[in-house]
Amino acid sequence: MYAITVKDLVKKFGDFTAVDNLSFNIKRGEVFGLLGPNGAGKTTTISMLSTMLKPTSGKASVNGFDIRTNQDEVRKSIGIVFQDQSLDEELTAYENMDFHGRLYRIPKSIRQKKIMELMKLVELDDKKDNLVKIYSGGMRRRLEIARGLLHEPEVLFLDEPTLGLDPQTRNHLWDYIEALNKEKGITIILTTHYMDEADKLCHRIGIVDRGKIIAMDTAENLKNDIGGDVITIVSSEREELYSAIRSLSEIKSVEIHDSSITIGLQNAEKHVAQIVNTASEKAITIESLFIHKPTLEDVFLHFTGRTIREEEASAKDKMRMMRKVRRR
Amino acid sequence: MDIVYTIWLRNVKRYLRSKSRLVGSLGMPLFLLLVLGFGLNSVVVLPGMDQGYIGFIMPGIISMSVLFTSVFAGIQIIWDKQFGFLKETLVAPVSRLEIMLGQTVGGATTAVIQGLIILVLSLFLGLELSNASGFIIAVLFMLLIGLSFTAFGIAIASRMEDMHGFQLIMNFVIFPIFGLSGALFPIDGLPEWIRSLTLLDPLTYGVEGIRYGLLGSSQIDPSISFMILSGFTMIMVVVGSYLFRNISI
Numbered sequence: 001m002y003a004i005t006v007k008d009l010v011k012k013f014g015d016f017t018a019v020d021n022l023s024f025n026i027k028r029g030e031v032f033g034l035l036g037p038n039g040a041g042k043t044t045t046i047s048m049l050s051t052m053l054k055p056t057s058g059k060a061s062v063n064g065f066d067i068r069t070n071q072d073e074v075r076k077s078i079g080i081v082f083q084d085q086s087l088d089e090e091l092t093a094y095e096n097m098d099f100h101g102r103l104y105r106i107p108k109s110i111r112q113k114k115i116m117e118l119m120k121l122v123e124l125d126d127k128k129d130n131l132v133k134i135y136s137g138g139m140r141r142r143l144e145i146a147r148g149l150l151h152e153p154e155v156l157f158l159d160e161p162t163l164g165l166d167p168q169t170r171n172h173l174w175d176y177i178e179a180l181n182k183e184k185g186i187t188i189i190l191t192t193h194y195m196d197e198a199d200k201l202c203h204r205i206g207i208v209d210r211g212k213i214i215a216m217d218t219a220e221n222l223k224n225d226i227g228g229d230v231i232t233i234v235s236s237e238r239e240e241l242y243s244a245i246r247s248l249s250e251i252k253s254v255e256i257h258d259s260s261i262t263i264g265l266q267n268a269e270k271h272v273a274q275i276v277n278t279a280s281e282k283a284i285t286i287e288s289l290f291i292h293k294p295t296l297e298d299v300f301l302h303f304t305g306r307t308i309r310e311e312e313a314s315a316k317d318k319m320r321m322m323r324k325v326r327r328r
Numbered sequence: 329m330d331i332v333y334t335i336w337l338r339n340v341k342r343y344l345r346s347k348s349r350l351v352g353s354l355g356m357p358l359f360l361l362l363v364l365g366f367g368l369n370s371v372v373v374l375p376g377m378d379q380g381y382i383g384f385i386m387p388g389i390i391s392m393s394v395l396f397t398s399v400f401a402g403i404q405i406i407w408d409k410q411f412g413f414l415k416e417t418l419v420a421p422v423s424r425l426e427i428m429l430g431q432t433v434g435g436a437t438t439a440v441i442q443g444l445i446i447l448v449l450s451l452f453l454g455l456e457l458s459n460a461s462g463f464i465i466a467v468l469f470m471l472l473i474g475l476s477f478t479a480f481g482i483a484i485a486s487r488m489e490d491m492h493g494f495q496l497i498m499n500f501v502i503f504p505i506f507g508l509s510g511a512l513f514p515i516d517g518l519p520e521w522i523r524s525l526t527l528l529d530p531l532t533y534g535v536e537g538i539r540y541g542l543l544g545s546s547q548i549d550p551s552i553s554f555m556i557l558s559g560f561t562m563i564m565v566v567v568g569s570y571l572f573r574n575i576s577i
Binding site: 050051052072073075076078080082084085086087088089090091095099100102103104105147 | 330331333337338341342345346411412413415416417418419421422
């Protein structure tokens with residue numbers, strides 16, 4: 001049985017289609033990642049699945065309950081950590097937890113026990129009576145995750161859980177998320193635009209671009225699609241280089257991008273000399289060259305032809321445009 | 329009911345915790361009470377008023393304090409919206425009506441506390457409470473003002489994107505409501521056209537009700553005041569819940 005099923009989900013804001021015919025299923029106990037640049041439609045998808053936003057068309061269910069017709073049951077089944085902070089800073093950490101517990105109608109005796117248990121899990125039990133406004137960013141995040149778990153949800157949504165956190169705190173949070181999934185068997189759906197995060201945590205990854213899922217598989221398989229290692233060559237004579245090396249038998253794939261060429265092949269270290277030699281024979285200048293194990297960044301580039309950073313710039317333009325239209 | 333209590337509890341906790349706001353919001357009413365009260369006490373002679381002008385405006389200043397606190401408490405959900413906390417409440421399996429009612433009762437509670445503080449301070453300035461029932465009547469009217477105008481604030485906040493419009497609302501809606509309410513002048517001696525405006529202002533009935541409770545006399549029959557203000561409260565709660573239901577984040 002699936003924890004989440006999504007079928008032909010669409011969300012439009014005026015003329016702009018934020019989520020475009022999305023379909024995917026998530027198994028129980030799975031950690032599923034939606035990976036994509038800012039503005040790709042990840043948060044919009046999460047908002048619809050958590051009943052905060054009504055879809056324009058399409059169907060989706062969470063924990064077996066329809067997100068349109070059975071909102072209350074969906075809400076009881078999910079815990080959510082929003083992209084932006086959603087704590088009351090004027091209350092203490094314990095009071096924030098207590099407020100949440102009361103909203104979900106958890107009886108007092110259970111509530112108090114669970115709060116202490118979870119505060120211990122995220123190592124905030126000794127600071128439970130401090131006002132949230134003196135908490136650091138990482139502490140707030142941990143508190144929000146603890147709060148999202150208080151009513152024992154079947155599905156946990158994490159919208160950019162480590163955005164803006166330092167590397168140490170990020171690693172720490174990843175450990176929590178992994179432990180939660182392993183020990184409690186909670187289905188987790190997270191959105192991120194960090195490749196390494198999706199790579200480390202998720203069993204399966206859906207790559208989202210412009211409201212569509214363009215690839216969905218395990219991180220391993222996605223990387224294999226590229227064909228082993230990746231060599232990136234920056235050069236102004238890309239076309240020439242492309243035709244020169246295309247015929248080499250070891251090379252599995254060659255793609256031309258705006259300023260570089262990426263080559264997918266096995267055992268890149270062994271064959272790099274051959275590629276460079278071929279280039280110099282044809283008098284093609286190579287500005288720089290990198291060899292690396294494929295990351296999801298390469299996967300994104302492979303499927304969309306753009307790097308995530310380029311895509312983010314254009315999403316910002318799009319948003320600026322939308323804002324202008326609204327002002328008119 | 330437990331959800332309404334939860335949200336009420338949060339509001340009251342926050343109110344009691346922010347001492348600066350509590351003290352700060354006493355400044356204006358106290359200032360008006362002293363300046364207008366003592367400044368005009370000798371020149372303004374109201375027939376049938378033993379306590380003088382300062383006694384006359386005390387109920388008005390109490391109403392003002394309740395009015396401002398409650399509108400502000402309602403509009404506060406814009407902060408919750410901006411700081412993200414509103415999402416936490418909206419995604420929980422509770423109805424928006426419960427959230428709205430909790431917010432309204434919470435805001436009204438803080439407004440009544442604020443009004444009671446002014447009432448206690450007025451005792452030092454010469455107000456005399458003759459009987460307990462009068463006091464209870466005054467608190468009842470304070471509660472009605474608090475409920476209706478918190479709901480009013482929520483209704484406005486549900487339609488506002490951010491706090492930029494707050495000044496506009498204050499200057500063009502809240503101040504006129506206060507100014508026209510008969511808090512500072514007796515309505516009987518007014519020219520006909522202002523008098524009808526005054527009678528359209530819901531706060532007038534709150535001021536008159538509190539005045540009856542504290543001073544024992546008023547220009548509008550207290551039972552009429554009670555009925556009109558209760559009706560206004562109900563309308564505001566309905567309008568507020570309707571608009572809050574369609575709030576988007």
